[in-house]
Amino acid sequence: MTLVTSAAVEIRDVVHSYGATRALDGLTWSAAAGRITCVLGPNGAGKTSIIEMAEGLRRPDSGSITVLGVNPWGADAQHRARVGVMLQDGGLPGSVAAGRFLxxxxxxxxxxxxxxxxxxxLGLAAFEKTTVRRLSGGQRQRVALAAALLPRPEVAFLDEPSAGLDPHARLDVWDLVRxxxxxxxxxxVTTHSFEEAEQLADDIVIMAAGRVVAAGTPATVAAGASLADTYFELTRPVR
Incomplete structure (x- = not known):
């Protein structure tokens, strides 16, 4: 399944296993410039694995991935400056003050x-002199998002950007992403939040068991139902 014909991120037939476990099973999807693509799926669907591969942090066993036309594995510094990354665990140095890090x-x-x-x-001035390890979860999220957006990237991978934020901060983050x-x-954007996907997505990818089970605009994917109902129907475990 594809979302666009000319994409900033192209993932084609990607397969990857961890030991005997097939984490990604012929995964194919794409993301276009000037659009927000929200990737949803249950834990273990392969979301983090494929995003780490697109970020150049992990190699697939087979298949192809390009970001801005370049294989992200081994991409040079000039290319990496065009890509913003907000990691699942933040990836922030704990002993450095937030403002100094940025x-x-x-x-x-x-x-x-x-x-x-x-x-x-993002209201960073209130805690920019505090070391990262002393920040609350929501404050670390804001620092991580700022780090991802600093280079004015052409592609931004944002892993649950509003997780841990209060409602007002969440709205501010969504405005910034738009x-x-x-x-x-x-x-x-990878997310577990239907509200976040409904608020942000121009395109949606739903993953389950390492495969794409639905992809398209929110209206196309939901097909008259709610996004939540569609998600649960498509990702229900086989018993």
Whole structure:
């Protein structure tokens, strides 16, 4: 199943196993520039595995993955500066103050001037002098999101970007994600939240057992039902 014919992220026939367990089983989907693609699926569906492969952190056993036309495994620094990554575990250094960490990251990219805006939009000033390990879960989420968006990426992989946030902060994050989409970024959001997918998605991919079981616009995927009902019907475990 494909979502678009010209995509910023192309995943084709990807297979990957962990020992005897087939985690990805011929997975194919794509994500377009200027659109938000939400990837949903139960635990163990393979969401994290395929996103880590698209980020260049893991190699598939077979199949192909391209991000902005490049195989992400072994991509050079110039290509990596075009891709923003928000990891599932944050990937943040615990002993460094949040603001110092983000300032350091700005030196790794061409100057986009994004940090002042992100500091304001995500309320980072209130805790930027606090070391990352002392931040609350929601504060770490905001730092991780800022780190992903600092280079003004052409592709952004955001793993549950609003997890752990209070309702007001969640709305602010969703607005920021939409703005990234509107400036042309291909945004890939993995989430367990139907509300988040309904609020953000231009396209939806539902995964189960390492395969795509539905892909398309929210209206196409739901086909007149609610997204939640469609999801549970498609991902119900076989007994």
């Amino acid at each position: 300032t350091h990251l700005t030196r790794l990219y061409p100057d986009t001037g994004a940090l002042p805006q992100l500091r304001d939009r 703005e990234e989409r509107d400036r042309g970024c291909a945004v890939v």
